[in-house]
Amino acid sequence: MVALRKPVPTHMTVEAFLRWDSDDVTGRRWQLVDGEPVLMAPAADAHARIQAELVRLLGNHLLAAGSACSVVVAPAIVPRVQANENFRIPDLGVTCAPPSGGVAVPEPVLLIEILSPGNEAQTRSNIWTYTTIPSVREILAVRSTRMEAELLPRGSDGNWPPTPAIIRPPAQLELSSIDLILLITDIYRTAGLSK
Known part of the structure; x- marks a missing residue:
């Protein structure tokens, strides 16, 4: 007997998305992009290693500094623009707010995406959506295929630069x-990439 999968809705609000049962038993994550549920691809080995290394580096730094901030893996983010139709999930986030008990991470100050060849366009769409969140001060995009990162820092005037700094x-x-x-x-x- 073949089990039939429920069709993916074509348009949802965040509220409906949070109640929705995708019938996906694989544990893969979904995000809501402009009202459309989008399945996120599983992370490749280099992507997962870079993410783990970032968690370690950021977490160790925050602990050593005695910071109240914490690193969150795959934080739920609701941008300010079209907030009722977007529920995005970056690879990492840092927040200095206490846990809210809610679904979305409160007041992220740093959001990090790891750019993989298969999802770069969607990831870049997420990055520009993050700029609408008032608490976000920096957005970091880290490449998974070569040693390179792009940093977008919010200026003291509250504006974002037209292009990221390449590191x-x-x-x-x-x-x-x-x-x-x-x-x-x-x-x-640990990613196995050379300079």
Whole structure:
């Protein structure tokens, strides 16, 4: 007997999305993009290793600094623009707010996406959506195929730069939102990529 899968709705609100049962037993994640449920691809090995290394580096830094901030893996984010139709999930986030008990991570200050060849267009769409969140001070996009990151810092006037700063070895990455400076190569320690 073949089990039939429910069709994916064509348009939803965030409220309906949070109540929706996708029937997906694989544990894969879904996000809501402009009212449309979108299945997120599983992370490739390099992507997962970069994500784990970032969690370690950020978490260790915040702990050593005695910061109230914390790293959150796959945080639920509701952007300000079209908030009723968007529920995005970046790879990582940092928030300095206490846990809310809700679904979405409150007041993220740093959001991080890892760019993979198969999902780069969707990830870039997410990045520009994150700029609408008032608490976000920086957005970092880290490539999974070469040692390179793109950093978008919010200016003191509240505006975002037209293009990100590109960071490549041997440069340092400075995340002012959490007072962290590290070598870009540190992020790729276990990813098996060469300079």
